[in-house]
Amino acid sequence: xxxxxxxxxSVVPLAGWLLGGFTAVLIEYYLGDLISYYLYLPKVxxxxxxxxxxxxxxxxxxxxxxxxxxxxxxxLLVGRLLAPVMNGLAALLxxxxxxxxxxxxxxxxxxxLHMWAGINDYRVLVVKLTxxxxxxxxxxxxINGYQGEFSCSHPGFMALGAYASSTLTLLLFANDKMFGEAxxxxxxxxxxxxxVLFIGGLVAALGSLIVAIPSFRTRGDYLAIxxxxxxxxxxxxxxxxxxxxxxxxxxxxxxxATLPVVFIxxxxxxxxxxxxxxxxxxxxxxxVRDNEPAANSMTVNTRKTKMTAFMxxxxxxxxxxxxxxxxxxxxxxxxxxxxxxxxxxxxxYFGGLNSIYGSIVGAVSISVLGEALRPLxxxxxxxxxxxxxxxxxxxxxxLISFTELNVKEVMRPRNxxxxxxxx
Amino acid sequence: xxxxxxxxxNALQWGSFYAVISIGYSMVYGVLMLFNFAxxxxxxxxTYIGFGIATMLLTLFSAFMPGWxxxxxxxxxxxxxxxxxxxxxxxxxxxxxxxxxxxxxxxxGLMIGIIFETGNLIILGAQRFSxxxxxxxxxxxVGGVYFTNVKVLIIVVSLILMLALHTFIQKSKWGMxxxxxxxxxxxxxxMGVSINVIAPLTFAIGAGLASVxxxxxxxxxxxxDPYMGIQLGWKAFVAAILxxxxxxxxxxxxxxxxxxxxxxxxxxFPSTFRDLIAYSIILVILTFRPRGFFGMAxxxxxxx
Amino acid sequence: MAPLLSVIDxxxxxxxxxxxxxxxxxxxxxQIKGLIGPNGAGKTTVFNLITGVYTPTEGTIELMGxxxxxxxxxxxxxxxxxxxxxxxxxxxxMNVLDHIRMAHYSQLSYGLFGAFFGTPKCREQEDQVIDxxxxxxxxxxxxxxATQNIGNLPYGAQRxxxxxxxxxxxPKVLFLDxxxxxxxxxxxxxxxxxxxxxxxxxxxxxxxxxxxMKFVMELCESIQTLVFGEVIAEGPPEEIQNNPEVIEAYxxxxxxx
Numbered sequence: 001x002x003x004x005x006x007x008x009x010s011v012v013p014l015a016g017w018l019l020g021g022f023t024a025v026l027i028e029y030y031l032g033d034l035i036s037y038y039l040y041l042p043k044v045x046x047x048x049x050x051x052x053x054x055x056x057x058x059x060x061x062x063x064x065x066x067x068x069x070x071x072x073x074x075x076l077l078v079g080r081l082l083a084p085v086m087n088g089l090a091a092l093l094x095x096x097x098x099x100x101x102x103x104x105x106x107x108x109x110x111x112x113l114h115m116w117a118g119i120n121d122y123r124v125l126v127v128k129l130t131x132x133x134x135x136x137x138x139x140x141x142x143i144n145g146y147q148g149e150f151s152c153s154h155p156g157f158m159a160l161g162a163y164a165s166s167t168l169t170l171l172l173f174a175n176d177k178m179f180g181e182a183x184x185x186x187x188x189x190x191x192x193x194x195x196v197l198f199i200g201g202l203v204a205a206l207g208s209l210i211v212a213i214p215s216f217r218t219r220g221d222y223l224a225i226x227x228x229x230x231x232x233x234x235x236x237x238x239x240x241x242x243x244x245x246x247x248x249x250x251x252x253x254x255x256x257a258t259l260p261v262v263f264i265x266x267x268x269x270x271x272x273x274x275x276x277x278x279x280x281x282x283x284x285x286x287x288v289r290d291n292e293p294a295a296n297s298m299t300v301n302t303r304k305t306k307m308t309a310f311m312x313x314x315x316x317x318x319x320x321x322x323x324x325x326x327x328x329x330x331x332x333x334x335x336x337x338x339x340x341x342x343x344x345x346x347x348x349y350f351g352g353l354n355s356i357y358g359s360i361v362g363a364v365s366i367s368v369l370g371e372a373l374r375p376l377x378x379x380x381x382x383x384x385x386x387x388x389x390x391x392x393x394x395x396x397x398x399l400i401s402f403t404e405l406n407v408k409e410v411m412r413p414r415n416x417x418x419x420x421x422x423x
Numbered sequence: 424x425x426x427x428x429x430x431x432x433n434a435l436q437w438g439s440f441y442a443v444i445s446i447g448y449s450m451v452y453g454v455l456m457l458f459n460f461a462x463x464x465x466x467x468x469x470t471y472i473g474f475g476i477a478t479m480l481l482t483l484f485s486a487f488m489p490g491w492x493x494x495x496x497x498x499x500x501x502x503x504x505x506x507x508x509x510x511x512x513x514x515x516x517x518x519x520x521x522x523x524x525x526x527x528x529x530x531x532g533l534m535i536g537i538i539f540e541t542g543n544l545i546i547l548g549a550q551r552f553s554x555x556x557x558x559x560x561x562x563x564x565v566g567g568v569y570f571t572n573v574k575v576l577i578i579v580v581s582l583i584l585m586l587a588l589h590t591f592i593q594k595s596k597w598g599m600x601x602x603x604x605x606x607x608x609x610x611x612x613x614m615g616v617s618i619n620v621i622a623p624l625t626f627a628i629g630a631g632l633a634s635v636x637x638x639x640x641x642x643x644x645x646x647x648d649p650y651m652g653i654q655l656g657w658k659a660f661v662a663a664i665l666x667x668x669x670x671x672x673x674x675x676x677x678x679x680x681x682x683x684x685x686x687x688x689x690x691x692f693p694s695t696f697r698d699l700i701a702y703s704i705i706l707v708i709l710t711f712r713p714r715g716f717f718g719m720a721x722x723x724x725x726x727x
Numbered sequence: 728m729a730p731l732l733s734v735i736d737x738x739x740x741x742x743x744x745x746x747x748x749x750x751x752x753x754x755x756x757x758q759i760k761g762l763i764g765p766n767g768a769g770k771t772t773v774f775n776l777i778t779g780v781y782t783p784t785e786g787t788i789e790l791m792g793x794x795x796x797x798x799x800x801x802x803x804x805x806x807x808x809x810x811x812x813x814x815x816x817x818x819x820x821m822n823v824l825d826h827i828r829m830a831h832y833s834q835l836s837y838g839l840f841g842a843f844f845g846t847p848k849c850r851e852q853e854d855q856v857i858d859x860x861x862x863x864x865x866x867x868x869x870x871x872x873a874t875q876n877i878g879n880l881p882y883g884a885q886r887x888x889x890x891x892x893x894x895x896x897x898p899k900v901l902f903l904d905x906x907x908x909x910x911x912x913x914x915x916x917x918x919x920x921x922x923x924x925x926x927x928x929x930x931x932x933x934x935x936x937x938x939x940m941k942f943v944m945e946l947c948e949s950i951q952t953l954v955f956g957e958v959i960a961e962g963p964p965e966e967i968q969n970n971p972e973v974i975e976a977y978x979x980x981x982x983x984x
Contacts, residue, residue, distance in 0.1 A: 150526050214710045221458070222713045225664045228657070229702040229709070236699035272843045279849065280828050280835060280856060281842040287818050287829050294816030296800040297778060297809070299833035299896050308839065338653060342533055349530045354820070381541040385534035389516065392531045396523035402820055 012079040013414045015093075016086035018108045020075035025115040028070050032119065039065055046122050050372035083414075090413035101411050110263050117259060124259060128327045130367040131266040132320050137347040137363040138273055138356055139316035144345075145353035145401075146277060147309035148289030153211050153227035154317050154344050156234035157204040159336035161318025162325035163238060165200035166250050169193070169326070174254050178245065186254070193256040197265070197322040204318025205311040207234070212310035216303050231341065238333040249332025250325075257326035265323060269316055274356055274405050276312070285309050286354070343370075346388050352398030356405045362398065428568045430686050436574045436643065438682020439581035441659045442675040443636035446588060447629030448663035449674035453605040454625045458529045461512050462629065463656010464536035467649065469505040469634025470641055471543065474554050476500050477638070481555055494557040498638055502631040509630025510623040518622070536652070543649040551648065554641030577639045584632055585675050592671065597624060605669045661705055667715030676716060681705075729792055731756050731932050732777075732808070732900045737786030739776055746772050747956045750786070752934070754900055759926060759933040761947035763940075763967075765976055769956040770936045771813060774902055778810055779803045791899065805833035809898030811889050813905045813936075817877050823888050824873040827860035830895035860895065866928070867891040867921065883914040890921060894929060901925070903935035907942055919945055944968065952976065 012020075027035075032044040039062040045052050048071070049063030079086075093101035117123040136158065143151045171179045173189035184192075211227045239247045276282040284305045287295035296302055325331040343366070351362015366384065373380035391399060444466050451459045459465075477497045484493055516535045520528045561572045592598035600621055604611045612618050640655075641647065662681050666673025681701065688700045709715070734752040738745070747769050754760060762770050776783045779800035788796040795803045804810075818826060835856070841849035864870040867887040872880055877888065886906065893901060906922070907915050919942065926933060937943045943950060944964040952960040952967060954976045960967055967973055 144526070150529065210706070214713070217713055221452075221668070222664065222709060222715070224458070225661055226706060226709050228661065229706045232698055232702045233706065236696070236702070240693075240695050240699060275845040275849075276842050279842045279853060280832055281839065283821070283825055283829050284832060286821060290818040290820060291816045293780065293800075294812060294818065295829075296780075297804050297812075297816075298830040298892060299801050299805040300829070301799075301801050301832075338657065342537060345530055345533065349527065378541050378545050382538055382545070385537045385541075388534050389531050392523070392527045392534075393519045396520065396527040 009076070009080065011087070011414050012083045013086050013090040014105060014411050015090050015108075016079045016083050017075065018105065018112065019082060019086060020077075020079035021112045022108070022115075023078045024071045024074040025112050027074055028119065029115060032070065035066060035069055041066060044119060046120050047126065047368070047372055051375055054373075054375040087413040087415045090411060091415075094408075094412060098408060102407055105411055106267055110260070113263065114259060125327070126368070126371050128257065128259060128262045129324075130364055131262050132323050132327065133347060133363040133367045134266055134360055135269045135316055135320040135323070136344055137351060137359040138269060139313045139320065140344055140348045141351075141353065141355070141359045142273065142277075142285070142313035142316075143309055144348055145355070145359075146282070146285040146289070147306065147313075148285075149215060149227075149306075149309075150221075150224040151211065151227045151310075151313075152224055152341055152345075153208070153230040153234075154313075155336040155340040156231040157208060157314040157317035158321035158324065158340070159234050159238060159331075159333065160204040160207045160314075161197075161200035161321030162331045162336075163244055163250070163321075164203040164318070165196045165322030166253050166325045166331055167244060168196045168199060169254055169256065170250065170252070172196075174252065176252050178250060189254055190256050193261065193326075197319050200322035201315040201318035204321065205315040208310040208314030209307070212307045215306050215310065231337075235333050235337055238336075245332070247333060249330060251330040253326045253329045253331075255326070255329065257323050262323055262327065265319060269319070270356060270360075270405075273316070274407075277356070278404060281308075346384065349398050350388050350391055352395075352401035352403070354397075355401050355403045357403050358398050358400035361400055426690075428566075429570075430690065432568065432570045432574055434683045434686035435578050435679070436682075437686055438679035439577050440636050440640055440655060440678075441662050441681050442678030443581050443584055443639075444633050444655060444659035445662040445666065445674040445678040446585065446671050447633045448660050449666060449669075449671050450588075450601070450625050450629050452663060453669040453671070454601045455517075455604070455622055456608060457517060457525065458532065458660075459512070459517075459626075459629075460529055460532035460660070461516065461536040461539065462532075462633065463652035463659065464539040465505070465508055465512065465630050465652070466633040466637055466656055466659075467543070467652030468508050468539055469501065469630060470554075470637030470647060470651065471547075471552075472504050472508075473497060473501040473634055473638040473641060474552055474647060476504070477555050477557060477641075481557075490558055497557060498635055501634045501638060505634030506627035506631045509626035509628075512630075513623045513626040518619070521618075536656075540649050540652070547649075551646055554638075554645040554647060556642060556645070557638075558642065573642050577643060580635065580639060584635060585671075588628070588632065588671065591628075597621070601625060658701075661702075665705060665708065665715050667717040670715070670717035673715060673717035730754055731791060732934070733787070733789045734777060735787040737773075737776060737783045737788065739772065739781065739783045739785075745956055747776060747783070750776075750953075750956075750958060752777075752951070754932045754934055756899070756932055757926075757930060758949070759922075759935070759947050761943045761950040762934070762936045762953055763938070763943055763950060763973075764953035768953045770953055771904060772956075773953065774810065774904055774936065778808060778902065801833070804896055804898075807897070807899035808902065809893040809896045809900070809931075810902035811893050811904055811906060813908055815885055815889055817885060817889065819878055820876070822874055822876050823864065823869060823880070824857070824860055826877060826888055826892050827863055827895050828856050830892045831856045831859070834897070863891040863895055864888075866924075882909060883911075883917070886910070886914075886918065887921065890925065894925060894931075898931055900932045900934065903933060903937075905936055905938065907937065907939055915939070915942065918942075922946060940968070 028044065036044050041052065041059060041062050045063055045066055048067055052063045053060045093104065113127060117127045136154070140151070140154050143149055169189065170176050172184045173182050173186045175182050211223070211230050214226050215223050238244065244250060284295065284300045287298065287300055288302045288305045292302055347362040347366045348359060350366060351360070352358020369384060370380060373383060444462070448459065448462050451457050451462070480493050480496055512535055516531050517528055520531055558573055558576060563570055563572070592602060600611055600616045604621060611621065658681060659678060662677040663674040665677035666675070684701045684704060685697055688697050692700060730753040732752065732754040734750060737747060737750040739747045750773055752760070762773065764770050775781050777788055779795065779798055779802070782797050786796070788794070790803065790806055790808055793806070795806065795808070818829070821829070835852055837846060837849040837852050840846070861870060861873065864873055867890055869884050869887050869891065872884060877885060880888065903922070907918050910918060922933065923946070925931060935947070947964060949962065950964055950967045951958050952973045959976065960970045960973050
């Protein structure tokens, strides 16, 4: 029965699902309030009704009904019914260059995201933080998954990027009490923000050398300690630097990290890392991880490979940190401690090692789950660790590990004839 | 000069906590090649158990038993109970992951620790408990240096524990099995000693030791906190690695070194620099001597 | 004609222990030479010394006239000295094709920027690598396994992949470390053919360590016998086979396959 259900749905291409999503978002935009009213919901459910379901169990049927009417049914129906049309479109796009099809799908996906989030500020925050979590998780996966080290220094890299970029924006583009008058024209700010983020990433990458260089001589356990020491050193150093706010942190960063900005950086991150990990230079990380002597004899420069992995992973953590600082418009050193480490490690290991797919799944799951469980407060930190322990026991490498992202495969048309065409 | 000796006593006391906790880490690390990130939180649980037992025994028996008898009873009973916590962690958290990559086991440990912390908050609430004093505090003044009998007790008990453990490992049959396992993981089961006995035993001993450290800690710093395991635990963990894989003496030594650094750094630098300096020193040591003080040069590859 | 690989008076101490004493080797283009000896004699150490895993305490090593002593292994490998491993040093999570692609590392020039952004130069070189890899897989009769994880292959196929991988580094001299370890008699015959094929088609000089006499006798034009780090005999196969010291060193341990 269930198999039949999935078989019916298997003919829907990605474009079809996107169209379905678009329909759902439109329904919510125009009819959301009305539907909520008739379902006795106080307002449009913010996070698929999970918050409502947890706070007021009596409204569970209403929340479920809302999800059914607004999301599930439209997506399924539109997706399935218009599959032939969308398959035609997908087939057309298949003939065009890959980048064209990818951009079209990305823009469509962004449109859905934008409209969905536009209803409520909280949603915007959740989406932004989730996208930042994706960048963080993938970047940690480079070091812990692809390169196979056990690095605990990621919050430190994040902190370096967050503080570097915040200092720059506050110094250059904002009139604030910390650094005084803006040094440059504030209007330039949004345009130079990418440069600022890039510099933040560079600072983090440079900082990673402190961990990368010892990694040439040590592996595994001792490197874990060195990376942990790095984490504490960065945190402590920031706390002692009054000029950047010390333990009180920095605030009032300009609002440059808008939804499109964060989305573009996330997409850029996924694209670049995907290019890297599918190339021979990227595979070198795996070779050094799985058998270093063999890698050496096969002409791989193992030192350069390890250094690349650390610096590259740290760079993106720095970018994520910069985005994070400008989304919350506040940073302070206590954010970048052991709790953040536990969160990021959970996302990577839950989602899956050595896999961009896995990292996206892990980041989205843990982030959204974390938000959805917020009403349960403390129990959140019983449920999430428990889930992770279960995953570790049954799939030690994470849910989706060692699986490559194949963009072309994801976007292809799914007519019956094609899939039986033998591949 | 008095100031120096004053700090020396404090450093020995503070270092004792690190030493006793880090021994537990080092044992598990040496014998089972595992990072047990839950150890700091096992220390916390042990402390709370000690608190419970102490409160109970004091209300029941303080009228007609001298303080030191109750103290010994508290220690013994708490060690006994805490060892079960250790076994529980091994059986539930690490045994199912025995064949798995060590990174996954490490994450599991981390998660168990979080569950302990959150569980504590849920069950006991946000109220801060205060560990009842089991020894009447007596101050001494020797040549201008002030110290209490509690401080001396902590240092002495810690040394006794370490000596006891050392004897156990060197002289007893189980200790020999544990040492053998740290050299060659596979050889011991092949000789007929089951890992399923050694592993929980190692955890039990580590937990027991940590719980005594907790009782002692509770005497010196009575205010308990569900997150107390994190600070002490992670630093003790670093000390264990600094001491070197397979070296319990090294872990203890590193624990005391850490205690010294943390007590003496504020003499020269502002106290907020304490963590910064301590970890920088550790970083430098490990960069130039990756094996730690007495570690075996074992290629510890974290295999995926 | 200058030798491809020239090792002169190579000696190495591990602490106080002399592992290799005055080892000499000259390999001309197209030659196949062998190194035999009982277990623990130091054969793999000789390999490791020449390929840069260790730097010999004394001696001269030159590849095509250029000094390689003290260089890092990957540099030596990219200069034309390839090797296989006794224990099949494979990458457990990689598929067969990627094993071969990996060995092209030093032949790539598109740099990190190219890798990050998928520049035309990067894509062109990557396509070339894939092409060349498939050719090699075909040559070693493992093309059908291309997309499979290396762990799924039978042992003989894994050995052939390892050969293909080593050949992908475009070596002038190929070091083979016990290439037939663990093989059945059929696989062994196949391996002899493969090595002959490699020798013929790629024109590569070969230096191999082996235990199995028949294998070594079939292939090598000259053999050295290493015992406790010292060469006790050197010469063509027939001479070595009948050398009393060699026979004694093996203590009758003659694999008759």
